[in-house]
Amino acid sequence: MSDWSDELKRVVLPAVKRSATIRELIIERGALKRAGEVARHHFDGDCIVIFADEAGFAAAGKQAVQSFEAAGFPVSCHVIAARPLPKASVDLAETFWPFLEASGIIPVALGSGVINDLVKYAVYRENCPYFSIATAASMDGYASAGAPLAKDGFKITIPTRAPRVILADLDIIAAAPRTMTSWGYGDLAGKVPAGGDWILADALGVEPIDDVAWPLVQNNLAGWLANPGALADGDFAAVARLFSGLSVVGLAMEFHGSSRPASGADHQIAHLWEMAGLEHDGQMVSHGAGVAVGCMTSLAMFDWLIEQDLSKLDPEKIARNAPDLAAKHVQIEAAFSEPKIIARAKIETGAKHLSRQALCARLELLRTKWPELSSRLRTHMMRSGQMAKLLRAAGAPVNAADIGVGPEHLRQTYLASRFIRTRYTLPDLLEETGLLTQAVDAVISRPENAAK
Ligand SMILES: [Zn+2]
Structure with a gap:
């Protein structure tokens, strides 16, 4: 110990x-x-x-x-x-x-x-x-x-x-029960792509990284996630480290004043399933199990993103063709059926919607910053393949199929995830660059995500 x-x-x-x-x-x-x-x-x-x-x-x-x-x-x-x-x-x-x-x-x-x-x-x-x-x-x-x-x-x-x-x-x-510990591990694993989301928001001037919550979580995260096998064995030191990691993340949220240090698109995906009361094998899918799959989805999207060359974007052309808020409202109405959820999603989405001019300026910033931003992401982000090994060793779900979610359901969830929170995350960046559909097509229809 x-x-x-x-x-x-x-x-x-x-x-x-x-x-x-x-x-x-x-x-x-x-x-x-x-x-x-x-x-x-x-x-x-x-x-x-x-x-x-x-x-x-x-x-x-x-x-x-x-x-x-x-x-x-x-x-x-x-x-x-x-x-x-x-x-x-x-x-x-x-x-x-x-x-x-x-x-x-x-x-x-x-x-x-x-x-x-x-x-x-x-x-x-x-x-x-x-x-x-x-x-x-x-x-x-x-x-x-x-x-x-x-x-x-x-x-x-x-x-x-x-x-x-x-x-x-x-x-x-x-x-x-081992499965409960694996949920905690999945919840903690989500901090890796959540960190990537925060890097994006920081680079684009949406929400700066702070010097308290960020290092507290991100500088210790690899250590907390390092030994999933010992967790599955019920090792006291491993369990203590997991618990301390989960607690420190809670404290980081207090110091930052929001859940940004702990939650990005990975959590938005999980929240959609929680809101829908997703069940698998007759049981409600837990928060941590949903986050584990949200984490894998988000990391796979980051894997895709860092292989792109966004320095070649054409901001004016993209901004000209970008959906206006009314078009997003139509998408929201198609994505959800509950009127109260639709109303809330319109508020959250409206709060981060940019005018064409502001979008053009953001894309210009992204284009010029891309070489630096992509190398920052390459350094920071764990690849999805590596995360899959860790989650598997912890006994946590890895693929959407592990919690009964098929590729089309996952795809719809990913597309809808950006609507439920004002927080700027990877799906927002993909949408703003006009790459969302292409990315989702490339990542989510892969055979390992297919329902078994
Ligand atoms: Zn959580």
Whole structure:
């Protein structure tokens, strides 16, 4: 565990220290025994309310209750069904409100992605700090201030607050189902193409790279992703590093003030599937599994992009033929059926739509910067083939077919992904250069993406 403890001191703890919300992040074996004492130290309340689903409660509930009771807290538990998997929605989160009304409550989110997001949202209205007890290294949302929840069928990241304390008992996390750990790995892997998206936005003056969140994530990412085989074996150090990576990403979002350091087109693809309630083998496809495939799709698109010579673009000609906003509205209406999603997508798309003149100027900038930008991308980006090996070793999905998505579905998802967020990502660049269809034709119809 030595390399891991060193990294904890060097990277993780200084980041926690910088956080305005998170006072302590505990990642160690047997940590759950200390939950009661930690609650006494960091919270003012005098009774514990644990929110969990049945699976999370089975993994850590009994030990948590014992630890809180040993520290003198009365404990009540609100446990929701684990089957079917609870959906991260505002409606479900609001059912938690009645349990938060008494005074002196310390809310505890005991579980992984969905439970955390639900509690994070529910306690925010009450302005109440909460305690997160993680049961799996399955996503990057433990330390993040935003709660990605479905509202009116649209997945949005609602600004809330990160927990005051995060406790990850490695004995629990390493014993979580391997597939859950692979989802966390997939979620973290998405930061590679998300970094590429940010490089594009930076180079084109859309959204500059910062000097805090960027190095925190991107300079450590290769190390966090380096040993997927050990993760699949439940190795404590590997699981600890994955959990710390996922937590640091959450902190990077706090420092940057948005999810830009953690989320690009890879996440937009996954969010579309989450919004549609995509199922595979009778189960809802998890966030991390969707991001793993979103990551592979995005990286394959970057592989294609860096082989192009954009210094030969003809900005005026492209801008002349570019779709206007009305044409994009027609595309949005064809891509989605739900009126509320269509309305939202029009707002997000309108916010990044450029006049012909502004588009021409951006393309001119892209044309002149291409030699430098393409070499920056070549250096930064992992190739999709390399990522496929890592994801496979972690037990995560690689091809769209692994989550039941056929090539046409993937193609439609990729094309629609740019509509759901104002954030500038690779599909925006491809559309603005008039290369989107060509790129999608070249990348997505490849046989390895075909449904098996
Ligand atoms: Zn994520």
